[in-house]
Amino acid sequence: MATLIFAEHQDGALDPATARVVAGAKALGEPIDVVLMGHQIDGAARQAAEIDGVSRVLVADNEAYQHVLAENVSKVLVELSGEYTHLLASASTTGKNVLPRVAALKDVSPLTDVIAIESSDTFRRPIYAGSAIATVKSLDTLKIVSLRATAFEPAGQQSAASIEPVTVVEVSTTSRFVSEARPEGERPELTSAGVVVSGGRGMGNGENFKLLEAVADKLGAAIGASRAAVDAGYVPNDMQVGQTGKIVAPELYIAVGISGSIQHLAGMKDSRVIVAINNDDEAPIFRVADYGLVGDLFEVLPELAQKL
Amino acid sequence: MKVLVAVKRVIDYNVKVRVKPDNSDVDLTNVKMAMNPFCEIAVEEAVQLKERGIVSEVVAVTVGPKAAQEQLRTALALGADRAIHLETDEVVESLGVAKLLKKVVEDEQPSLVLMGKQSIDTDNNQTGQMLSALMGWAQATFASKVAIEGDTATVEREIDGGLQTLSLNLPAVITTDLRLNEPRYAKLPDIMKAKKKPVDTRSVADLGVDIAPRVELVRVELPTERQEGVRVGSVDELVDKLKNEAKVI
Numbered sequence: 234m235a236t237l238i239f240a241e242h243q244d245g246a247l248d249p250a251t252a253r254v255v256a257g258a259k260a261l262g263e264p265i266d267v268v269l270m271g272h273q274i275d276g277a278a279r280q281a282a283e284i285d286g287v288s289r290v291l292v293a294d295n296e297a298y299q300h301v302l303a304e305n306v307s308k309v310l311v312e313l314s315g316e317y318t319h320l321l322a323s324a325s326t327t328g329k330n331v332l333p334r335v336a337a338l339k340d341v342s343p344l345t346d347v348i349a350i351e352s353s354d355t356f357r358r359p360i361y362a363g364s365a366i367a368t369v370k371s372l373d374t375l376k377i378v379s380l381r382a383t384a385f386e387p388a389g390q391q392s393a394a395s396i397e398p399v400t401v402v403e404v405s406t407t408s409r410f411v412s413e414a415r416p417e418g419e420r421p422e423l424t425s426a427g428v429v430v431s432g433g434r435g436m437g438n439g440e441n442f443k444l445l446e447a448v449a450d451k452l453g454a455a456i457g458a459s460r461a462a463v464d465a466g467y468v469p470n471d472m473q474v475g476q477t478g479k480i481v482a483p484e485l486y487i488a489v490g491i492s493g494s495i496q497h498l499a500g501m502k503d504s505r506v507i508v509a510i511n512n513d514d515e516a517p518i519f520r521v522a523d524y525g526l527v528g529d530l531f532e533v534l535p536e537l538a539q540k541l
Numbered sequence: 542m543k544v545l546v547a548v549k550r551v552i553d554y555n556v557k558v559r560v561k562p563d564n565s566d567v568d569l570t571n572v573k574m575a576m577n578p579f580c581e582i583a584v585e586e587a588v589q590l591k592e593r594g595i596v597s598e599v600v601a602v603t604v605g606p607k608a609a610q611e612q613l614r615t616a617l618a619l620g621a622d623r624a625i626h627l628e629t630d631e632v633v634e635s636l637g638v639a640k641l642l643k644k645v646v647e648d649e650q651p652s653l654v655l656m657g658k659q660s661i662d663t664d665n666n667q668t669g670q671m672l673s674a675l676m677g678w679a680q681a682t683f684a685s686k687v688a689i690e691g692d693t694a695t696v697e698r699e700i701d702g703g704l705q706t707l708s709l710n711l712p713a714v715i716t717t718d719l720r721l722n723e724p725r726y727a728k729l730p731d732i733m734k735a736k737k738k739p740v741d742t743r744s745v746a747d748l749g750v751d752i753a754p755r756v757e758l759v760r761v762e763l764p765t766e767r768q769e770g771v772r773v774g775s776v777d778e779l780v781d782k783l784k785n786e787a788k789v790i
């Protein structure tokens with residue numbers, strides 16, 4: 234039997250989380266196929282074929298899949314899933330949009346946001362904003378699981394596996410793509426960046442995020458935010474780190490003007506090194522910080538940018 | 542048009558959970574419970590649609606123990622017109638909840654089902670998608686804006702890369718994200734009025750839906766806690782530690 238990974242792509246390039254999902258899937262000890270759905274995605278398919286451990290890349294290339302609408306993409310996965318024991322994806326917004334739909338159609342109880350694979354049917358996943366870790370055993374014959382990519386080291390490279398077309402065509406008649414707004418940035422992507430600098434309500438306004446940018450520029454870092462900063466409109470939603478935003482685990486996480494609510498910690502406490510900069514020496518963020526600096530961020534940030 | 546809102550009883554988001562000493566599960570005895578915050582946002586959206594004259598009736602539904610009636614009363618106090626309680630003491634997984642909700646949808650024939658994107662206890666983020674699939678309907682998850690015109694809904698969604706807008710044929714399932722609206726607080730007179738609104742209670746056992754668990758909970762543990770590190774006295778010291786001790790820059 235085998236594992237199928239539903240992989241994502243953006244602007245023709247493979248989602249870097251794929252190599253991490255493949256690494257996770259290796260623990261299942263079965264051949265691994267990757268399926269990509271979209272339009273004009275040959276480049277992404279080649280990248281997938283070169284991930285160590287991949288046996289086969291299946292490509293469903295059709296205009297109907299261009300925007301990866303859950304309604305039709307899930308039907309293709311249902312068609313393909315018959316040959317597999319495991320269907321995996323990254324626990325991204327796309328993975329979470331699509332996999333549960335497939336699960337319902339296959340009468341399977343899906344598992345979200347798995348951080349460790351213990352055996353072919355037993356998985357570990359955080360619950361209650363990461364306050365507890367549950368070990369769960371799936372009794373379904375097909376296991377449908379999304380993996381928290383940051384919990385797995387990316388798989389290496391190999392010489393390219395075979396790439397095969399998928400011919401089923403499913404068109405969504407109930408939903409239609411209208412538009413997409415992706416804030417363009419020069420910065421690394423939040424969930425795969427080695428360094429993340431995040432700002433919270435303490436930043437005061439969006440303009441002040443420039444102070445963080447100056448630090449991030451020096452470190453080649455991505456910029457994140459707390460929910461309070463996003464809700465207040467300082468920065469866009471895709472920067473929210475936390476239980477209900479993005480989960481990050483960089484080498485270095487610098488939290489600035491963030492108090493350290495349990496919901497925020499859920500998204501960053503697995504970072505290797507955490508720095509907290511806050512003017513309240515009682516702020517809970519200091520309890521998870523390796524290095525805490527009590528001070529006014531408006532003084533600390535310019536000095537930090539200068540000294541890095 | 543009618544809207545169905547699914548609400549779930551969960552631990553209050555301010556409470557830190559404990560794990561039972563035998564690691565069999567989390568310990569929810571005497572813990573403050575509340576409506577899942579994302580469900581509050583779903584109720585608020587439904588009520589706002591009614592206030593704007595787009596929706597004529599808001600029906601709240603929950604699957605859960607007797608005590609989950611409290612969350613239905615909250616939904617009624619916030620503006621739902623009536624409620625349906627599918628009562629059970631069993632742990633029902635998302636798949637089971639989706640199947641039970643499907644039953645209700647078939648009876649009630651709403652044009653729209655509003656749900657939370659995730660519950661803050663299990664953090665599953667799947668029930669809405671599953672109901673939508675079982676109905677063969679369109680879905681828009683993680684909604685931050687909903688506009689309804691005739692029999693289409695235009696929904697802006699929070700996705701990893703930014704924002705996406707979809708157009709859905711109704712009926713459809715929409716799950717809420719944090720920025721969709723700011724839920725109101727129930728006022729005392731509304732809480733009093735809610736006590737008189739109808740709640741239709743049905744036993745899950747009588748509905749003939751297979752809710753047998755497909756997932757076995759093996760163990761629940763606390764995560765390895767981080768140790769608090771050191772305080773540094775200056776930016777210079779911080780930069781030095783990051784370079785020479787942690788070696789991350």
Ligand SMILES: Cc1cc2nc3c(=O)[nH]c(=O)nc-3n(C[C@H](O)[C@H](O)[C@H](O)COP(=O)(O)OP(=O)(O)OC[C@H]3O[C@@H](n4cnc5c(N)ncnc54)[C@H](O)[C@@H]3O)c2cc1C
Nearest residue numbers: 433434435459460461475476477478490491492497512530
């Ligand atoms: C359902 C739900 C989901 C949620 N999901 C998330 C999530 O995914 N991510 C998330 O982050 N939150 C989430 N939250 C919100 C969370 O509970 C907190 O409200 C939020 O994280 C607080 O953000 P903050 O730390 O920026 O703000 P605050 O708690 O207000 O903290 C601001 C901090 O800035 C410090 N400060 C102020 N001025 C300065 C200065 N000049 N210099 C230095 N420090 C300064 C203050 O001392 C304070 O510690 C969620 C909440 C709910 C109910």
Ligand SMILES: Cc1cc2nc3c(=O)[nH]c(=O)nc-3n(C[C@H](O)[C@H](O)[C@H](O)COP(=O)(O)OP(=O)(O)OC[C@H]3O[C@@H](n4cnc5c(N)ncnc54)[C@H](O)[C@@H]3O)c2cc1C
Nearest residue numbers: 547603604633634635656657659660663665666667668758
């Ligand atoms: C072995 C096992 C043990 C479990 N133990 C516990 C436990 O101790 N405590 C516990 O709270 N949960 C427990 N659960 C999970 C519980 O069964 C969940 O409530 C279930 O999985 C359904 O909700 P969800 O969290 O998956 O929903 P999500 O997909 O995360 O929620 C999204 C939305 O779906 C709707 N929704 C979800 N559930 C309901 C509902 N019951 N009624 C109405 N609408 C709903 C809401 O609109 C919600 O915002 C356990 C599950 C398993 C398998």
